[in-house]
Amino acid sequence: MTTLNISIQSQIKNAVESEVEFSVNFDDGWQWLEYSRKDAAKRVMVANFEENIDYLVSHNNVENLSGGRPSEDIYLTADCFKQLSMLSGTAKGREVRLYFIQCERELKQIKSLPAKPVDIVFMLEQATAAIKAERALTEAAENKIIEMKPKVEMYDILLEANNAIKIGEFADILNIKKLGQNNLFKFLRMKGILDQQSKPYQKYVHHFNVVQKVNRHTGDSYPVVLVTPKGQEFIVKKILEDGRYFIKSTIINQIVEAAAADKAA
Numbered sequence: 001m002t003t004l005n006i007s008i009q010s011q012i013k014n015a016v017e018s019e020v021e022f023s024v025n026f027d028d029g030w031q032w033l034e035y036s037r038k039d040a041a042k043r044v045m046v047a048n049f050e051e052n053i054d055y056l057v058s059h060n061n062v063e064n065l066s067g068g069r070p071s072e073d074i075y076l077t078a079d080c081f082k083q084l085s086m087l088s089g090t091a092k093g094r095e096v097r098l099y100f101i102q103c104e105r106e107l108k109q110i111k112s113l114p115a116k117p118v119d120i121v122f123m124l125e126q127a128t129a130a131i132k133a134e135r136a137l138t139e140a141a142e143n144k145i146i147e148m149k150p151k152v153e154m155y156d157i158l159l160e161a162n163n164a165i166k167i168g169e170f171a172d173i174l175n176i177k178k179l180g181q182n183n184l185f186k187f188l189r190m191k192g193i194l195d196q197q198s199k200p201y202q203k204y205v206h207h208f209n210v211v212q213k214v215n216r217h218t219g220d221s222y223p224v225v226l227v228t229p230k231g232q233e234f235i236v237k238k239i240l241e242d243g244r245y246f247i248k249s250t251i252i253n254q255i256v257e258a259a260a261a262d263k264a265a
Helices: 006-017 026-032 038-048 078-087 091-112 120-147 167-174 181-190 202-207 229-242 249-264
Strands: 055-059 072-076 208-214 221-227
Touching: 006 026, 006 078, 006 091, 026 038, 026 072, 038 072, 038 078, 072 078, 078 091, 167 181, 167 221, 167 229, 167 249, 181 229, 202 208, 202 229, 221 229, 229 249
Parallel strands: none
Antiparallel strands: 055 072, 208 221
16 A cells, blocks of 8 residues: 555656656656655666657746756656656655556556447437527527627637637636636746747747637727647647646547547548
8 A cells, every 4th residue: 555645646647647658747756756856866867768768858948037057847758757766766766666557557457448338319419409509599699690780790700710719718628627718828828838918939829820809899800819729739738748737538539639630621
């Protein structure tokens, strides 16, 4: 029976269940293993493993206010982390490694279970109800537009949006605790993806669509940042690499599939 606290257990399980190749945050890992210092753990890692194969180093573009070199984030593969656990030479390192392997076994057992049968009737009923509700909303919206002046008829038209959605809507889809719309914007700014006006930097602009939305009252237009299916997949990877948040595997799969379908279209 493990003596690891609940927080560490939860983070290890998240790393095991993650579909990202470099799923273990080094800043968490060296503390789990009870290394005395981060630089000591890093020396062991660099001496025994290959960068971009066993671990990944990401240099932050954000200015280091305390001076010195820019900060960096390091992420390990599961195999690299297990071997680093053995090399730690600490009792806690052995315990963490055994718990990590236990979580991997449990996940493998779950994946080997037969899939539950699909209730076709229930799915059809749900789909029918959704279609009826959508038709009712569409009819109500169309009736409202007919009543409005020509200048206002253009409201909420997003130009060249394709399958992209607002970042706030994407936050609702992810449904991550403590990572709603406002915190997701903060996260993307912190990672150097969006600027202080919440617009994408040139390096990441291909993951977004910046389109124009028309004010229903004044007729004035203003920019709206939408995230594309490929951008949604990119943001999910960044969130998983960060290691602080948990995303349900079903949501991850849906986003990955949507990105692949959009690319193939």
